[in-house]
Amino acid sequence: MAGGIAQDDARENRLIDLFNLHQATDRTRHGVDATLKMGGVEYEFELKSVTTAKGGVSTVRDLGPSHIAKWRDKHWIIAFFQESRLLYCRYGSPDAMRPWITEKWTYIKADFQMAKHVPAHIDLETMYEILGKKEIYTKGDARKLHKNQMSAAEYIDAQDLDEGYSPNKMLEIFRDRARYIIERGSTLNNPHIPARYLDTWPKISGNHAANLRMHLKAWRDTKP
Known part of the structure; x- marks a missing residue:
C-alpha cells in the first residue's frame, strides 16, 4: 500500500511539473491537487493516473456529498501510463465531468436525504x-x-x-x-470513471503546459 501511495505521489508531482501547475505546500490528501492561474483567475485541478491495463480511473473510497460538491467546478487531468512510461493525458473541463458527477449524485441522493x-x-x-x-x-x-x-x-x-x-x-x-x-x-466505494467516458476529452501528448492552457482558454471562452 505504501509503495502504491508513493507511486501515485510521484506521478502527481510529474504532472504538476509537466503542466506547470502549482501545489500548496500545506496541501492535505483531501485538498486541492493543484491549481493554475490564468487571466487573473485560479482554476482548481484534480489529477488522476491510470495504467493502460486498467479498465477505468479510480476515484475515492467513500464517495459522498462532500466529493460531489468538491468536484463540480474542478478541471481534470487524467494521465495514462504504461508501467512507468507516460503515454498521454486527457483534459476534462467541469462540463465534461458533469454527466458522470450528476449520475453518481442521482444514485446516492435519496439515501443522503434519508x-x-x-x-x-x-x-x-x-x-x-x-x-x-x-x-x-x-x-x-x-x-x-x-x-x-x-x-x-x-x-x-x-x-x-x-x-x-x-x-x-x-x-x-x-x-x-x-x-x-x-x-x-450510502457512500459509493471507489466508483470508476470508465475509459470510454474519456475518449472524447482532448488528448495531450506533448507541449503539455501550452496545450493545457489552450484547452482551458477554449473552455473559458464558451462561458458568458
Whole structure:
C-alpha cells in the first residue's frame, strides 16, 4: 500500500511539473491537487493516473456529498501510463465531468436525504427500547453507542449533567449515530470513471503546459 501511495505521489508531482501547475505546500490528501492561474483567475485541478491495463480511473473510497460538491467546478487531468512510461493525458473541463458527477449524485441522493430527515423521527421510546431507560446516561453508555466518532474531550463537552447525559441529550447523540450509519452506508466505494467516458476529452501528448492552457482558454471562452 505504501509503495502504491508513493507511486501515485510521484506521478502527481510529474504532472504538476509537466503542466506547470502549482501545489500548496500545506496541501492535505483531501485538498486541492493543484491549481493554475490564468487571466487573473485560479482554476482548481484534480489529477488522476491510470495504467493502460486498467479498465477505468479510480476515484475515492467513500464517495459522498462532500466529493460531489468538491468536484463540480474542478478541471481534470487524467494521465495514462504504461508501467512507468507516460503515454498521454486527457483534459476534462467541469462540463465534461458533469454527466458522470450528476449520475453518481442521482444514485446516492435519496439515501443522503434519508440520513438528513429520518433521525429526527427517532423518539425517546425508540431509544429506550434499544439502550434501556435511564434518568442519567454515563459516558460509557454514550461511547458504546457512538464509539470513536467523538474524542474523549467531546464526550465530556457533550454532557449536560454533572454525572453524564440526560435522556434528551442522549437522544441527540443517538440521532447523530443513526445519521452517521445511514450516511456511511450510502457512500459509493471507489466508483470508476470508465475509459470510454474519456475518449472524447482532448488528448495531450506533448507541449503539455501550452496545450493545457489552450484547452482551458477554449473552455473559458464558451462561458458568458
